Amino acid sequence: MFTRFAPSPTGYLHRGHILSALFVFAAADIYKCRVRLRIEDHDQSRAREAYVKSIPEDLARFGFTFDSYSIQSARQNVYQKYFDMLSAKGLTYRCNCSRKKLFEENPVNNEGEVIYQGHCLANPPSENEPAAIRFKTPNETIAWNDLLLGEFSENPYEQCGDMVLKDRIGQWTYQFAVVCDDFEEDISLVVRGEDIRNSTARQIALSRALGRENPPQYLHHPLLYASTGKKLSKREHDVSVRAELESNSPEKLLAAICTEVGLTTATELTLQQAIDIVKPTIAKHKFLILNSEF
Numbered sequence: 001m002f003t004r005f006a007p008s009p010t011g012y013l014h015r016g017h018i019l020s021a022l023f024v025f026a027a028a029d030i031y032k033c034r035v036r037l038r039i040e041d042h043d044q045s046r047a048r049e050a051y052v053k054s055i056p057e058d059l060a061r062f063g064f065t066f067d068s069y070s071i072q073s074a075r076q077n078v079y080q081k082y083f084d085m086l087s088a089k090g091l092t093y094r095c096n097c098s099r100k101k102l103f104e105e106n107p108v109n110n111e112g113e114v115i116y117q118g119h120c121l122a123n124p125p126s127e128n129e130p131a132a133i134r135f136k137t138p139n140e141t142i143a144w145n146d147l148l149l150g151e152f153s154e155n156p157y158e159q160c161g162d163m164v165l166k167d168r169i170g171q172w173t174y175q176f177a178v179v180c181d182d183f184e185e186d187i188s189l190v191v192r193g194e195d196i197r198n199s200t201a202r203q204i205a206l207s208r209a210l211g212r213e214n215p216p217q218y219l220h221h222p223l224l225y226a227s228t229g230k231k232l233s234k235r236e237h238d239v240s241v242r243a244e245l246e247s248n249s250p251e252k253l254l255a256a257i258c259t260e261v262g263l264t265t266a267t268e269l270t271l272q273q274a275i276d277i278v279k280p281t282i283a284k285h286k287f288l289i290l291n292s293e294f
């Protein structure tokens with residue numbers, strides 16, 4: 001069994017990434033998974049080579065070891081293969097709606113995303129115009145069981161309408177690339193932050209359309225807040241661990257991260273000690289279903 005840690009190379013790793021990696025490795029210990037490292041550089045306009053290089057280096061400083069390494073930009077042929085498969089099934093269509101038009105003509109969901117109503121399915125743009133490619137999202141309810149948060153029942157079509165697979169400049173979208181990657185890399189457990197939870201039903205729908213009979217299990221960990229009330233995320237916590245490691249040992253930094261979210265008062269932690277400290281936060285909620293699921 002495999003799970004994965006999948007950062008985007010749009011900046012140096014910060015404390016929130018390390019905490020997220022601790023969750024992935026804690027879940028991997030509980031569920032007996034190996035862990036793959038995937039660099040998610042699908043958005044080439046934001047990815048930077050320096051961070052592609054720094055991410056594995058910084059993770060290694062803490063002692064994280066991975067079963068495999070992959071990077072999305074080296075996997076274009078895989079995305080194309082799955083995309084061609086969906087197109088051959090008649091499940092894709094071109095859309096040239098501008099951003100302005102999208103927001104004018106469609107409702108938006110609670111996250112501010114457009115719920116696309118299918119304008120270009122009914123009114124196909126001409127072949128000469130640059131266009132994004134959308135997936136005919138099935139209009140059906142998908143039930144899934146989050147290993148931490150419990151049961152969900154969601155209709156991805158109601159959440160976002162027909163989702164974009166490829167944008168108009170030819171970049172694969174996060175949703176599409178991730179589903180292809182998880183299929184291709186045989187990921188059976190996805191551990192990630194709660195802020196991505198509402199992508200799950202659409203990813204399961206896409207996964208099924210690609211022919212994956214058993215989509216991954218999902219575990220969304222809580223977004224932990226620092227004692228200052230700040231979320232540990234790259235947007236709000238921009239000090240890199242690379243900079244912090246200049247004046248701190250990895251053991252001190254691991255302890256500081258776990259202290260910041262109230263999990264310990266230790267001043268130094270080995271990687272395994274930090275993973276062991278995170279484990280109960282995953283296990284205490286819905287632990288009983290684990291054995292029956294795996």
Ligand SMILES: [Zn+2]
Nearest residue numbers: 095096097120
């Ligand atoms: Zn359109």
